[in-house]
Amino acid sequence: MGNCVPVTPGILETAGSLDLEEIMGDLSYDDSTSSNDTLLDYDAAPCHNHFCPLFQRVAPPFLAATSVAAALATGALLVALAKRPQAWRWPQSRALVAQLALGTALFAALLPALAAGVARGWHLGTGLCRLTHLLWHWSVFAQALLVASGSCSTAWARWDPRSRRLAVALWALALLLAAPAALVSGVAAGTACVRRAVGILAPLYVLHLALCLCLLLLLPAGLLLAALAVPRLRGSGAGLAWLFPGLWAPYGAGLAAEFLLQAGLLQPTCGSFQHFDTALGLSEALGALHCGLGPLALLLARSCRRGVGAARGC
Numbered sequence: 001m002g003n004c005v006p007v008t009p010g011i012l013e014t015a016g017s018l019d020l021e022e023i024m025g026d027l028s029y030d031d032s033t034s035s036n037d038t039l040l041d042y043d044a045a046p047c048h049n050h051f052c053p054l055f056q057r058v059a060p061p062f063l064a065a066t067s068v069a070a071a072l073a074t075g076a077l078l079v080a081l082a083k084r085p086q087a088w089r090w091p092q093s094r095a096l097v098a099q100l101a102l103g104t105a106l107f108a109a110l111l112p113a114l115a116a117g118v119a120r121g122w123h124l125g126t127g128l129c130r131l132t133h134l135l136w137h138w139s140v141f142a143q144a145l146l147v148a149s150g151s152c153s154t155a156w157a158r159w160d161p162r163s164r165r166l167a168v169a170l171w172a173l174a175l176l177l178a179a180p181a182a183l184v185s186g187v188a189a190g191t192a193c194v195r196r197a198v199g200i201l202a203p204l205y206v207l208h209l210a211l212c213l214c215l216l217l218l219l220p221a222g223l224l225l226a227a228l229a230v231p232r233l234r235g236s237g238a239g240l241a242w243l244f245p246g247l248w249a250p251y252g253a254g255l256a257a258e259f260l261l262q263a264g265l266l267q268p269t270c271g272s273f274q275h276f277d278t279a280l281g282l283s284e285a286l287g288a289l290h291c292g293l294g295p296l297a298l299l300l301a302r303s304c305r306r307g308v309g310a311a312r313g314c
Contacts, residue, residue, distance in 0.1 A: 051277035051278050051281060052277075054278075055118070055277075055281055056118060056119070059115065059118045059119075059281075060115040060116070060118050060119040061115075062285060063111040063112070063114055063115035063118070063288070064111070064112060064115045066108070066111055066288055066289060066291065066292055067108045067109075067111035067112055067115070067291075069292040070104055070105075070107070070108035070111075070291035070292040070295070071105075071108055073104075073292050073293075073294075073295035073296050073299075074101050074104050074105045074108065074291075074295045076295065076299060077097070077101050077295040077298055077299055078098075078101055080299060080302065081094060081097060081098060081101070088302065093150075093156045093157055093158070094159065095156045095158070095159040095163055095167070096146060096150045096156035097298055099142075099146050099167060099171075100143060100146055100147075100294060100295075100298065101295060101298075103139045103140075103142050103143040103146065104139075104143070104290070104291040104292075104294050104295055105291075106135060106138070106139040107136065107139040107140065107288075107290075107291045108291045108292075110132055110135055110136050110139075111288070111291075113132060114132065114193075117192070117193050121191030121192065122187055122191055122192055122193040123191070124193075125187070126186050126187045129185060129186060129187050129193035130182040130183070130185050130186065131182065132185075132193065133181050133182050133185040133193075133195060134175075134178050134179065134181060134182035135178075136178075136181070137177075137178035137181040137182075138174055138175050138178040140215075140216075140248065140287075141174040141177050141178055141211075141215055142170060142171050142174035142175075143244055143290075143294075144174075144215045144216065144219060144244065144245070144248075145170045145173065145174055145215070146170060147244050147245065148219055148223060149166065149170065151223050151227075152223065152226060177211050177215070180204050180205075180207050180208035180211065181195070181208050183204050184196055184197065184198045184202065184204050184205045184208055185197055186198075200258075200259060200262040200263055201263060209255055209256075209259055212252055212255055213252055213255070213256060215252075216245070216248045216249060216251065216252030217249055217252040217253065217256075219245070220242075220245030220246075220249060223245070224242075243290065243293060243294060243297050244290055244294060247286050247287050247289060247290045247293070248286075248287040248290065250282075250283035250286055250287070251280075251283040251284050251286070251287045253283070254279060254280040254283040254284070255280075257276070257280075258276070258280060261276065
């Protein structure tokens with residue numbers, strides 16, 4: 001998470017135009033200094049980036065708390081599934097909910113390692129760093145595909161050979177789509193597991209970015225248009241269908257903006273540099289909340305449906 005790499009503290013200065021990719025790759029922090037600033041020179045106007053020290057302080061407790069909350073919420077959801085399996089009917093069918101719970105559990109299980117890596121540095125090697133990013137994106141992509149399939153079809157209404165084949169196909173497809181994320185990640189400066197260790201225009205990263213935009217932005221937009229055009233689809237996925245894309249869409253937009261800035265398609269300014277890292281970090285944190293809020297939303301949706309059945313109101 002984030003664009004900060006713990007390197008030797010220093011001041012980045014240029015006499016003329018500054019390559020934003022160089023800026024983003026060389027962000028540093030130093031707890032021994034009084035300002036914790038990265039000084040840049042845009043037309044003699046200094047730019048101070050406070051994101052890196054803030055990220056190092058806030059990210060570890062946030063990730064740890066999110067992981068604990070997700071574990072509790074997912075555990076409660078699994079208990080509810082086991083105790084009253086007959087209560088989970090379409091659109092919150094047991095087959096779909098169980099797979100969504102698996103996805104959130106996988107995502108939450110990765111957060112403690114990421115929190116430790118931010119707080120103390122990543123010392124587990126490049127292989128485990130790439131594996132972490134592979135599993136991270138596998139979970140996110142699988143949930144996106146599950147939500148989409150549950151929103152536009154009744155394939156999960158029952159757990160039969162057809163739905164089992166669909167489940168295997170979706171999880172296998174999500175794993176395949178997550179492979180570029182693992183290949184472009186790596187260890188930077190020997191102590192940071194970063195999501196992008198290649199150039200912004202590297203073919204693999206462009207492919208990974210395109211997949212993220214398709215699954216986190218274009219797919220939800222297509223589902224929204226379909227729901228508006230076909231009334232019967234509006235209730236098929238209930239509220240849970242829009243929670244996941246709603247939390248991850250800002251991150252997808254942030255990745256697109258990062259590409260435009262670092263590829264030179266947008267002119268970087270002091271203001272954009274000061275605020276971009278913070279915006280991207282917050283959008284990623286918002287997406288990470290899905291692993292705790294998702295199971296809670298599923299439990300709430302089931303309680304609401306039970307209330308409707310008992311009292312015709314929720």
